[in-house]
Amino acid sequence: SAVISQxxxxxxxxxxxxxxxxxxxxxxxxxxxxxxxxxxxxLTLIATANQGSEATYESGFVIDKFPISRPNLTFSTLTxxxxxxxDSSIYLCSVGGGGYGxxxxxxxxxxxx
Amino acid sequence: xxxxxxxPSTLSVQEGDSAVIKCTYSDSASNxxxxxxQELGKRPQLIIDIRSNVGEKKDQRIxxxxxKTAKHFSLHITETQPEDSAVYFxxxxxxxxxxxxxxxxxxxxxxx
Numbered sequence: 272s273a274v275i276s277q278x279x280x281x282x283x284x285x286x287x288x289x290x291x292x293x294x295x296x297x298x299x300x301x302x303x304x305x306x307x308x309x310x311x312x313x314l315t316l317i318a319t320a321n322q323g324s325e326a327t328y329e330s331g332f333v334i335d336k337f338p339i340s341r342p343n344l345t346f347s348t349l350t351x352x353x354x355x356x357x358d359s360s361i362y363l364c365s366v367g368g369g370g371y372g373x374x375x376x377x378x379x380x381x382x383x384x
Numbered sequence: 385x386x387x388x389x390x391x392p393s394t395l396s397v398q399e400g401d402s403a404v405i406k407c408t409y410s411d412s413a414s415n416x417x418x419x420x421x422q423e424l425g426k427r428p429q430l431i432i433d434i435r436s437n438v439g440e441k442k443d444q445r446i447x448x449x450x451x452k453t454a455k456h457f458s459l460h461i462t463e464t465q466p467e468d469s470a471v472y473f474x475x476x477x478x479x480x481x482x483x484x485x486x487x488x489x490x491x492x493x494x495x496x
Contacts, residue, residue: 365484373484
């Protein structure tokens with residue numbers, strides 16, 4: 272299965288600022304997924320990122336707040352924009368499907384103060 | 385879209401006992417059902433998965449059963465050990481590269 276490097280692992284940010292999270296995969300993958308895990312909660316899909324096209328966002332998530340880039344088949348970024356304390360969560364990227372299991376990056380623990 | 389419900393939300397068992405976690409899903413097109421274990425501060429780790437053409441799968445102390453007609457699947461852990469204590473998530477996907485939809489999670493506590 273694919274190995275994903277995600278960074279930063281954690282950050283503390285001021286409200287109103289933005290943070291960009293990066294995920295690098297050790298093999299080419301068609302789809303990458305971005306999840307949010309709020310404290311003590313399950314994982315919620317933010318968006319699906321395909322190379323060469325705009326990301327597909329789930330209900331409740333918008334591009335202006337969570338812009339995503341997918342410049343090639345091994346890399347993606349998620350930006351959390353104009354942050355508020357409610358954005359404090361763990362953000363995870365994931366790849367999978369198409370015949371093998373889904374794997375996750377190590378996560379980014381974001382605290383907004 | 386898919387909706388996955390998971391029960392119970394917390395489960396406490398004595399070491400050596402069995403633990404069962406149950407999930408139901410709504411989308412009959414789903415055909416891939418993984419289970420993840422998440423320890424505190426760590427990423428979810430796949431522990432077992434099952435595809436819709438199989439009714440049961442076992443890996444040492446862990447087994448998963450699937451009832452496609454009833455749209456539910458279950459995780460069974462036998463001879464539980466303290467290191468099994470974690471949060472467990474079920475999920476569903478149509479396995480064509482689509483995203484996973486997760487259940488709400490079960491916090492399993494194994495008491496020594």
